[in-house]
Amino acid sequence: MAKKNTTVAADNKQATLIVGRANELSVMRETFETTTLARTNKELYGILSKVYQLFNDAVAENCIKETLKLMKEVLANRNVKVQSNSPALTVFVRYVFNSDRKRSYNYTRTLIAAAQAKIDPNKLADYIESNNGVEEIKRKANKKEETVQKELKLGAAIVEVEEQLAVMQPITSVNLPNTSVTLSDGAKYAFVVARVAANGEFELLRAVPTTTKGMHSTAIKEMAKQLVDKQTEFETTQKKAADKSATANASKSLTLKDAAIATVAELEAA
Numbered sequence: 001m002a003k004k005n006t007t008v009a010a011d012n013k014q015a016t017l018i019v020g021r022a023n024e025l026s027v028m029r030e031t032f033e034t035t036t037l038a039r040t041n042k043e044l045y046g047i048l049s050k051v052y053q054l055f056n057d058a059v060a061e062n063c064i065k066e067t068l069k070l071m072k073e074v075l076a077n078r079n080v081k082v083q084s085n086s087p088a089l090t091v092f093v094r095y096v097f098n099s100d101r102k103r104s105y106n107y108t109r110t111l112i113a114a115a116q117a118k119i120d121p122n123k124l125a126d127y128i129e130s131n132n133g134v135e136e137i138k139r140k141a142n143k144k145e146e147t148v149q150k151e152l153k154l155g156a157a158i159v160e161v162e163e164q165l166a167v168m169q170p171i172t173s174v175n176l177p178n179t180s181v182t183l184s185d186g187a188k189y190a191f192v193v194a195r196v197a198a199n200g201e202f203e204l205l206r207a208v209p210t211t212t213k214g215m216h217s218t219a220i221k222e223m224a225k226q227l228v229d230k231q232t233e234f235e236t237t238q239k240k241a242a243d244k245s246a247t248a249n250a251s252k253s254l255t256l257k258d259a260a261i262a263t264v265a266e267l268e269a270a
Helices: 002-034 041-060 064-077 090-095 103-116 121-130 134-141 143-168 213-244 258-261 266-270
Strands: 192-196 202-209
Touching: 002 064, 002 090, 041 064, 041 090, 041 103, 041 121, 041 258, 064 090, 064 134, 064 266, 090 103, 090 258, 090 266, 103 121, 103 134, 103 258, 258 266
Parallel strands: none
Antiparallel strands: 192 202
């Protein structure tokens, strides 16, 4: 019990130090906004880099929960309400910048994108500049991660279906009389019109006389979608099993990439 209390005390000390650094950054931000004649992007990116480093340090020091608690208490005194489903990074951004939700959202999305790309805090300014600024990064980030992952999976599935078809052995061969087929635009396969019988069998009627690349691509894409659905079903089953076996100490192995997309509620419950 004494050891546990010592660990908690150490975490609280680290959290207090990080909040102290955040206070210094907040003063720096105020100077930037009120007294700097030329409010250059370079200065803004510099402050964002330090906020990003703070979050990184809080994760590395395993005091992210304690830090969030202290920051939320200060924000509450400022009449700033933090939603439990907000990204944890938002708390750091709002604490330092004391900004409205729109600006906080823009900055948070930028830092989340950097964390997901595993950008070092020292390289954050270069990362933002090379991506044409905070607004452009936010625009790209607004494309949901789920959508991006689906597109990547579909692209991989299309390649897999193409490879399977190239070596697949035919189920049967049929001769359709009075039939000629033209493959155009680089299409590889002919299409046969079939009627679905009541017993589930297919009644082959005739071949489509011309196959275009568009028809070919659409057919491959539909088969790829089916493959993705099966893969997703399998992954969902695997994830449920993994979630059940997650340990109570999962937060101790928390990575910056995972923490960056975690909500306040998720980190507090970890």
